[in-house]
Amino acid sequence: MKTIKRLTYHRGVVLIISMIFVLIFSVLAVSMATISGVNIQIAENQHNADCTRACAESGLEVIRFWLNQLSIPATTAPSQRLNQIESSLQNTLTAGGITNIDPNYDGSRITISTVTLDSPSQQSFSAVITQVDPNTLQVDVNGVCGSLTRKVTVNYKFIASAHTVFDYGVATRGPLSLSGNVELETINVAVGASVYIESQNSNLALSITGNSQIAGNVSIVNPIANVYLQGAKAGIGDQTGQAAITNHVSFGAPATEFPAPNPSHFEPYTTSIIDSATNTTLNATYDNVRIAAGTNPTFSGQVAFRGIVFIETPNVVTFQGNTTITGLVIGNGDVEDNSGTNKISFLGNVTSYAVSQLPNEDKFTTIKTLTGTCLMAPGFAVSFGGNFHTLNGVIAANGIKFYGNAGGTVNGSIINYSDSQMELTGNSDLYITALGTTNIPAGFESEITLRYEPSSYSEVAF
Numbered sequence: 001m002k003t004i005k006r007l008t009y010h011r012g013v014v015l016i017i018s019m020i021f022v023l024i025f026s027v028l029a030v031s032m033a034t035i036s037g038v039n040i041q042i043a044e045n046q047h048n049a050d051c052t053r054a055c056a057e058s059g060l061e062v063i064r065f066w067l068n069q070l071s072i073p074a075t076t077a078p079s080q081r082l083n084q085i086e087s088s089l090q091n092t093l094t095a096g097g098i099t100n101i102d103p104n105y106d107g108s109r110i111t112i113s114t115v116t117l118d119s120p121s122q123q124s125f126s127a128v129i130t131q132v133d134p135n136t137l138q139v140d141v142n143g144v145c146g147s148l149t150r151k152v153t154v155n156y157k158f159i160a161s162a163h164t165v166f167d168y169g170v171a172t173r174g175p176l177s178l179s180g181n182v183e184l185e186t187i188n189v190a191v192g193a194s195v196y197i198e199s200q201n202s203n204l205a206l207s208i209t210g211n212s213q214i215a216g217n218v219s220i221v222n223p224i225a226n227v228y229l230q231g232a233k234a235g236i237g238d239q240t241g242q243a244a245i246t247n248h249v250s251f252g253a254p255a256t257e258f259p260a261p262n263p264s265h266f267e268p269y270t271t272s273i274i275d276s277a278t279n280t281t282l283n284a285t286y287d288n289v290r291i292a293a294g295t296n297p298t299f300s301g302q303v304a305f306r307g308i309v310f311i312e313t314p315n316v317v318t319f320q321g322n323t324t325i326t327g328l329v330i331g332n333g334d335v336e337d338n339s340g341t342n343k344i345s346f347l348g349n350v351t352s353y354a355v356s357q358l359p360n361e362d363k364f365t366t367i368k369t370l371t372g373t374c375l376m377a378p379g380f381a382v383s384f385g386g387n388f389h390t391l392n393g394v395i396a397a398n399g400i401k402f403y404g405n406a407g408g409t410v411n412g413s414i415i416n417y418s419d420s421q422m423e424l425t426g427n428s429d430l431y432i433t434a435l436g437t438t439n440i441p442a443g444f445e446s447e448i449t450l451r452y453e454p455s456s457y458s459e460v461a462f
Helices: 002-067 078-095 241-248
Strands: 071-073 103-105 109-118 123-133 136-145 148-161 170-172 176-180 183-185 195-197 204-209 218-220 226-230 249-251 272-274 284-291 303-311 316-319 323-331 342-346 350-353 373-377 380-384 394-397 400-402 408-410 414-416 422-426 430-432 447-461
Touching: 002 078, 002 109, 002 123, 002 136, 002 148, 002 447, 071 078, 078 103, 078 109, 078 123, 195 204, 204 218, 226 241, 241 249, 323 342, 342 373, 373 380, 380 394
Parallel strands: 170 195, 170 414, 176 204, 176 422, 183 430, 195 218, 204 226, 218 249, 272 284, 284 303, 303 323, 316 342, 323 350, 323 373, 342 380, 373 394, 380 400, 394 414, 400 422, 408 430
Antiparallel strands: 071 447, 103 109, 109 123, 123 136, 136 148, 148 447
């Protein structure tokens, strides 16, 4: 009987212990289930937070892509930059067929309303662009995922872009031909005697014949272009033959932007006019003069021009006698006009002086600050056939030719906007002293671009 009692006692203890363990495991199971549920909720919250950040950064990259393509004229007043950005952005989006990004400028900020990224998960972004100071643009992008929102803020700086064509002695969109005894040289060979050629419409980018030479290096944008050298002395970089091409010519060079000429900048300074009633065969001095459209004058006497010579289109203007220019010659044509209908020809002797040499008179006070340009004539074919000692500033036109005994010093780059061939021929040397990109000549509009500032990045979660 005692043995039976001991067995019954032990079985009761085991049952109680088992119930305790069942209770403990039940509590653990409930705890683990609760913890798992919390972890799932945390993971979901983290996922939604990451989605809002991803939406905000997606919007940031979209806007960054478009802003990186924008540029505005450097002459744009700081108070008008935001308006110009909205207009440029809208034009770019329209040209690209982008309809889901709709910038709206209200006078103080540009707002981009909700752009849907994924409808089922309610993912989208919106943005606000404001100008916080004359040199800084702030972009706020709100990313949305469901009910959560995260804002990403970055800044952009307004940066004046440089036009590297001014780093070349000669820059031409069309091919370049040197023939005869022309030498293109300077003190700073790397700048003044260097040549930039696009020649996208012609594989014969550069032709040098006779005894002509280029002292510097040549950069050709067309990757399949070729160079033709004929003559024992025809060379580039003090070398002749294939060695000159191998060592001093780059094919497939990066394209650079040509500066936009703005002839209208000079028009307000004109105070007198030359028209069909003007006798241009006489000796005369002209101050801040406008040559009326359709006049087609030939100046055959001893003439002096002081200040601005503003030539309207259409016109064929010929300087046949001895011409002295203290100032700037401006042609008011279209930079896309390569027809050669409008012409400026210098057949006689030309003497050029910088604007700093103008008299100290009120009518020249502002003009004396317009440095760096000698002749700006978009839409005009310009030729020099007579003698000149110095041309004080950049020469820019749609078609340029130096021939005969035309030679001397050009204190600035020679820029050809035309796809047609630029010709340097004759018996005289051109000595070019390029200004470089640090000195943008008067009337050429540099541009302002936007530079992303990574260090300005910040996030705000709502």
